[in-house]
Amino acid sequence: MPNVDTDQIMPARFMRRPRDERYVAYGFHDLRFTPEGATRPDFILNQPPFNQAGILVASRNFGVGSSREAAVYALLAMGYRAVVAESFGDIFFSNALKNGLLPVKLPESTVNALRGAVAAAPGATITVDLQRQILTAPDGAEHGFTVPPFARDCLLRGLDEIGLTLTLADDIAAYESSRPPLAAG
Incomplete structure (x- = not known):
């Protein structure tokens, strides 16, 4: 149909x-x-x-x-x-x-x-x-x-975009800890 x-x-x-x-x-x-x-x-x-x-x-x-x-x-x-x-x-x-x-x-x-x-x-x-x-x-x-290669990789790994981001959680935390804090308003 x-x-x-x-x-x-x-x-x-x-x-x-x-x-x-x-x-x-x-x-x-x-x-x-x-x-x-x-x-x-x-x-x-x-x-x-x-x-x-x-x-x-x-x-x-x-x-x-x-x-x-x-x-x-x-x-x-x-x-x-x-x-x-x-x-x-x-x-x-x-x-x-x-x-x-x-x-x-x-x-x-x-x-x-x-x-x-x-x-x-x-x-x-x-x-x-x-x-x-x-x-x-x-x-x-x-x-x-x-x-598409990105989608294929995610499908093969069983990851959606959030899951893929979470695989980088340690790298994200390390980057955030290396940056100066944001100044309040």
């Missing part, structure tokens, strides 16, 4: 709730559940083995719309570690990288082939090697992708 926006990924009415384990139920909520709250058995992400996947094979313009970091949080809570698509909303792409979700851009023909492969053989394995920046399809074909 192309043009999946952040409101489809994380409906606005859940935005005021704190980030916690309930986010797993908010991801794609209106597609996964009826208005009464029953699970929609026809929605593919509710069906085994797709409901246990760690890689979401999406379509073009995934994550378009508003700048909802909560959309990324919901995908992470659902167990996704990577999303593969032809293109992403710019803000979603940035939010994903900053929050530990790998957005993998591949050509449309490759993404279509991946979707076809997992539809034809549910449970087929797709692997992503961030170190080598290679996605391996179920048939063994390897597809290269690129991630």
Whole structure:
């Protein structure tokens, strides 16, 4: 499905709730559940083995719309570690990288082939090697992708920007202690 926006990924009415384990139920909520709250058995992400996947094979313009970091949080809570698509909303792409979700851009023909492969053989394995920046399809074909170097390093180290800053806490403290105190007004 192309043009999946952040409101489809994380409906606005859940935005005021704190980030916690309930986010797993908010991801794609209106597609996964009826208005009464029953699970929609026809929605593919509710069906085994797709409901246990760690890689979401999406379509073009995934994550378009508003700048909802909560959309990324919901995908992470659902167990996704990577999303593969032809293109992403710019803000979603940035939010994903900053929050530990790998957005993998591949050509449309490759993404279509991946979707076809997992539809034809549910449970087929797709692997992503961030170190080598290679996605391996179920048939063994390897597809290269690129991630900005800073984001790649943070993802490989499991750090967000605050976590990265905290790795430098001793250096920051040493620098601050070497500077003269600020004069009061």
